[in-house]
Amino acid sequence: MNIFETLLNGLSMGSTYAMIALGYTMVYGIAKMLNFAHGDVIMVGGYMIFLTMASVGNPILGLAIAVVFCMLLGITIEKVAYKPLRGASPLAVLITAIGVSYLLQSTAQMIFGSAPKMVIVADLGNVMLGSIKLPVYTLVTLGCSFAIMIALSLFVKYTKIGRAMIAVSEDKGAAQLMGINVNGIITITFAIGSALAAFAGFFMLLKSPSLTNTLGAMPGIKAFTAAVIGGIGSIPGAMLGGILMGVVEAISLTIPAIAPYTDAIEFSILIIILLVRPSGILGKKRREKV
């Protein structure tokens, strides 16, 4: 395999991880909790695309339905499962999140069964660039996720709600004193994170059409790892961590001697980074405020 193809493949995989990692990192930054059910929102989005494809057959409509459904799901999860635990011990919240994760996986299995569903979203074929053969889906994934990430960065930096998100992530009490509705900002954060997860689900099905109730489990964990590598709570960090993860994965998969150990290699990056920089590549050391 050509090095250029490998790199492109890695970037496209990485940008999918980055989309998921953004959900983890934004929720952590604002609600100070790890939403381990985040990966499974991807899977729910996948089933929404499956249902739309099976009935209407329009992938764009499928994506739109998945985005809206996942946003509502994310908001509901936060209201029902996490909001009552505001101020509870982090361990209680973490266990609840794991519980929500199993609840989503099991519900999907009850409804759709455990046999994989084939979801052919679209066959985009390949383009030739000189002698290099590029699958179009990688270009689509890369282009769309970069556009989304740029839009998100601009949203956070230049809109009133975006700035309120920064304020809440830095100091909840002071943010309230500015007149910011912290619960409202948390709701918006969950909605944005879940919408990004739906996009990630779409890109994953574009790459490989097999859909099961654990679709989001492994990518979820890898994206979480990517978010920690980049510096949990940092938006550029999640993007960087995700891309890094994808590129390492793609390179590792093309070298036969180490290909079977790809997952292990990816997770060891985390250990190495945390040894050298405990707050992640772009993470800031923050004084805990009393």
Place this chain on the structure above:
Amino acid sequence: MALLEVKDLEVYYGVINALKGISFEVNEGEIVTLIGANGAGKTTTMQSVIGLIPARHGSVIYDGHDITKMPCHKIVHLGMSQVPEGRRVFQELTVYENLMMGAYSQGKKANFKEDIDSIYERFPRLAERRNQIAGTLSGGEQQMLAMGRALMSHPKLLMLDEPSMGLSPLLVDQVFEIIKDINKDGTTILLVEQNAGKSLAISDRAYVLETGSIVLSGTGAELAASDKVKKAYLGG
């Protein structure tokens, strides 16, 4: 009529009774000070009035609204503003962006440009540093920023929690001058201070808080002359 009327306010942290039913009022145009030692409940009072800490009993009436159970962000929209203890400016945002956050409760645009210019006029130091990250400002500058930020919402009642804490004597004088100025321009002030001498000197009325109860009240001059206050808070 009182702008702020606090009646029998009780606050608990778990089983600890931090405020044991305090009552006080702030009339429009006044500077009112709560003085007291560390742990007397001054900050608790401030945070409870503005809705950051829930009250167990009692009531808080502000500008004709019962705000006892109202969440903080709604109270701020009613025109109450607070400079919290320890300033708590947004460390990662610039001076300008911090002031922008202060105007969060104001409607679209409003007179943002004019408002920010008037803040820069009151605090020339902030104008010089408008694009600097707030975390890199000195303590005094951060206090100015916290005050400027609180003023961006055009408060009717401005609450200041220990604004002189950790500042050099020169800056302390400057802060009290600014508070007097803000009051002269028509903003009612509720002040919490450990620096009893300076705060009583600028106050119309004051209350003395001791372990969660109000033990004395009177005009600023009366309290400054009282033996009890002299002994406990004015160093003889």
